[in-house]
Amino acid sequence: MYAIIATGGKQYKVSEGDVIEVEKLDAEAGNKVTFDQVLAVGGDTLKVAKDVAGASVEATVMEQGKGRKVVVYHFKPKTGYHKKNGHRQAFTRVKIDKING
Numbered sequence: 118m119y120a121i122i123a124t125g126g127k128q129y130k131v132s133e134g135d136v137i138e139v140e141k142l143d144a145e146a147g148n149k150v151t152f153d154q155v156l157a158v159g160g161d162t163l164k165v166a167k168d169v170a171g172a173s174v175e176a177t178v179m180e181q182g183k184g185r186k187v188v189v190y191h192f193k194p195k196t197g198y199h200k201k202n203g204h205r206q207a208f209t210r211v212k213i214d215k216i217n218g
Contacts, residue, residue, distance in 0.1 A: 118160040120216045122152045122174050131174065131213045141207040144178045150211060151175055158218035172218030176211040183207055 119132045125140025144150050155172040158164045164172075183205040191200040 118158070118216055120155055120159070120172070120174050120218060121157040123154045123156055124152055128156065131216075133213055133216060135213045136179065136210060137213070138208045138210050140209070141181065142178065142209045142211075144209070146178050146180050148178050149175060149214075150178055155218060158216065164218065169218055172216075174213060175215045175217065176213050179210045179212055181207070181209055 119130055121128055121130050123129075124142075127140070129137055129139065131137060142150060152174040155169050155174060156165070158169050158172055184207075185205070187204045187206075189202040189204060191202075192198065
């Protein structure tokens with residue numbers, strides 16, 4: 118059985134036992150999180166739209182972290198303009214416990 122959930126402006130296909138990285142959530146490690154925005158639930162048959170109105174996915178927060186550093190570099194020729202900046206995106210690693218749907 119699998120589900121397609123939406124969180125942080127992205128969609129994820131998850132099954133029970135999967136470990137995924139999502140956009141940062143306000144939850145401590147070890148806490149339970151429920152994803153209510155379920156777009157589809159699949160298994161023997163695919164359920165979408167009104168069939169998954171009450172569906173949810175339960176997960177446990179494993180850790181909070183930051184991704185790899187991305188270097189952002191701006192350059193304009195013939196003017197001496199250089200600008201270097203770095204960015205590390207925050208994420209939350211969660212383990213999918215149960216799909217209710």
